[in-house]
Amino acid sequence: xxxxxxRQPIHAELERARLDLHGLVEQxxxxxxxxxxxxxxxxNEQMLWHMAFGYLIxxxxxxxxxxxxxxxxxxxxxxxxxxxxxxxxxHLVNYLGGCGGTLVFxxxxxxxxxxxxxxxxxxxxxxxxxxxxxxxxxxxxxxDPFFADSMTVADVYHYGTQHYDFHRAQLTLLRL
Numbered sequence: 001x002x003x004x005x006x007r008q009p010i011h012a013e014l015e016r017a018r019l020d021l022h023g024l025v026e027q028x029x030x031x032x033x034x035x036x037x038x039x040x041x042x043x044n045e046q047m048l049w050h051m052a053f054g055y056l057i058x059x060x061x062x063x064x065x066x067x068x069x070x071x072x073x074x075x076x077x078x079x080x081x082x083x084x085x086x087x088x089x090x091h092l093v094n095y096l097g098g099c100g101g102t103l104v105f106x107x108x109x110x111x112x113x114x115x116x117x118x119x120x121x122x123x124x125x126x127x128x129x130x131x132x133x134x135x136x137x138x139x140x141x142x143x144d145p146f147f148a149d150s151m152t153v154a155d156v157y158h159y160g161t162q163h164y165d166f167h168r169a170q171l172t173l174l175r176l
Contacts, residue, residue, distance in 0.1 A: 054163035069135025083140035
């Protein structure tokens with residue numbers, strides 16, 4: 001019998017990211033938000049949206065992993081292959097989403113969205129069974145550097161913070 005999955009590190013990293021985003025949004029000046037990020041075409045404001053959006057992706061990806069985790073492995077492999085084949089359009093939509101998302105979600109509205117999403121992730125994580133946390137599927141590795149060929153539900157919970165931390169390092173806010 002394997003030991004129970006320790007959910008506390010994921011709860012802690014969700015809270016760390018939530019508090020960090022609140023601080024970044026509260027401290028950023030209008031000039032900070034308009035400044036370009038390091039290594040992307042986005043502004044800091046657009047990157048903050050994208051960082052929060054990563055957790056929305058986690059929320060939407062969890063049921064997909066649970067579903068494909070119940071199917072024969074070949075279904076997930078084919079699904080991931082189709083998604084990998086659409087990498088170029090995905091990256092364009094991802095970029096444009098970062099540009100457009102900021103028009104609606106910025107400042108306190110952005111932090112409220114992240115709060116709501118993180119709260120849902122906490123509740124769902126606590127409700128996961130040991131079996132559901134181990135369900136796995138193949139994912140499109142060309143879409144994101146933190147996607148592995150096969151990821152468990154537990155891996156997907158952690159992915160959000162890997163994504164957040166990677167992009168946080170690209171911010172060029174004066175008061176990080």
